[in-house]
Amino acid sequence: MNTRTVQQILTAHSTRDGDGVRIARVVGQRQHDLDPFLMLDEIRSDEQADYIGGFPAHPHRGIETLTYMLTGGFVHQDNLGHRAELPAKPVGECLFLSAGSGIIHSERPLIHEGLLHGFQLWINLPAAQKMKTPEYRQATAEELPSVALDNGGSVRVFGGSWNLAGQTISSPLADMAAAASSLDLQLPADVQLSLELPAADTLLAYVYAGSLDVGATIQQGQLARFSQGEQVTLVAGKQGVRLLLLAGTPLAEPIVQHGPFVMNTETEIQQAIADYRDGTLGKPH
Numbered sequence: 001m002n003t004r005t006v007q008q009i010l011t012a013h014s015t016r017d018g019d020g021v022r023i024a025r026v027v028g029q030r031q032h033d034l035d036p037f038l039m040l041d042e043i044r045s046d047e048q049a050d051y052i053g054g055f056p057a058h059p060h061r062g063i064e065t066l067t068y069m070l071t072g073g074f075v076h077q078d079n080l081g082h083r084a085e086l087p088a089k090p091v092g093e094c095l096f097l098s099a100g101s102g103i104i105h106s107e108r109p110l111i112h113e114g115l116l117h118g119f120q121l122w123i124n125l126p127a128a129q130k131m132k133t134p135e136y137r138q139a140t141a142e143e144l145p146s147v148a149l150d151n152g153g154s155v156r157v158f159g160g161s162w163n164l165a166g167q168t169i170s171s172p173l174a175d176m177a178a179a180a181s182s183l184d185l186q187l188p189a190d191v192q193l194s195l196e197l198p199a200a201d202t203l204l205a206y207v208y209a210g211s212l213d214v215g216a217t218i219q220q221g222q223l224a225r226f227s228q229g230e231q232v233t234l235v236a237g238k239q240g241v242r243l244l245l246l247a248g249t250p251l252a253e254p255i256v257q258h259g260p261f262v263m264n265t266e267t268e269i270q271q272a273i274a275d276y277r278d279g280t281l282g283k284p285h
Contacts, residue, residue: 104282145169185234201228
């Protein structure tokens with residue numbers, strides 16, 4: 001069985017998005033070599049000025065987004081009539097949005113003071129699904145499966161399905177594009193966990209607390225991209241580790257991106273811009 005090794009390490013950089021929201025951008029919008037993943041942001045601040053503006057109404061086409069909140073929360077509202085609150089009490093909740101042919105939504109913080117901590121992942125839609133009907137789903141903290149591991153660690157599956165301890169654990173959000181899967185893993189100091197997964201899948205690990213030893217040391221705020229292989233072994237550092245593990249099947253399709261629009265050709269991008277400007281985004285042509 002081939003064991004995966006670290007191919008690349010990326011370090012998150014601080015930037016602002018939306019209405020001045022401070023985020024740590026782990027995977028940027030111009031980085032298209034982590035197929036099918038397009039973007040990963042972490043928001044973590046207890047300073048009101050860093051998040052109070054939220055993300056005013058903005059469009060998407062051709063992607064799926066997965067928002068996972070640990071502390072604080074957001075209110076989602078879109079032009080299809082959906083409104084949902086994502087509180088993170090006592091533990092994270094998750095919101096899935098398949099933009100398909102187009103959606104316009106806003107995300108505003110539920111809190112006005114204290115710590116806001118969460119993540120948003122962008123997943124590419126295959127060409128055949130980029131103009132599908134938009135879809136919205138939410139998973140509450142109670143619906144997201146958690147597993148206590150024999151080694152003292154714990155796992156929360158907030159997207160897709162994973163093979164853990166000989167059984168398949170699935171999130172209610174189990175049918176995302178590119179068979180994308182995501183979990184939140186906690187391991188005590190020096191404890192290891194081995195996982196099996198399809199050899200050709202893209203595999204990423206983002207450390208948001210502690211450190212990870214995978215041949216190379218992955219520190220807090222860093223993301224590891226792994227080589228192909230049927231197995232990966234994760235070892236927690238001296239202070240333990242908390243991380244997001246992301247897996248998905250590469251689409252191997254052309255990617256043309258203009259901000260929140262991700263299509264396969266420049267012509268499709270220009271059509272998305274035109275549709276947004278004339279108010280037909282998300283409506284059948």
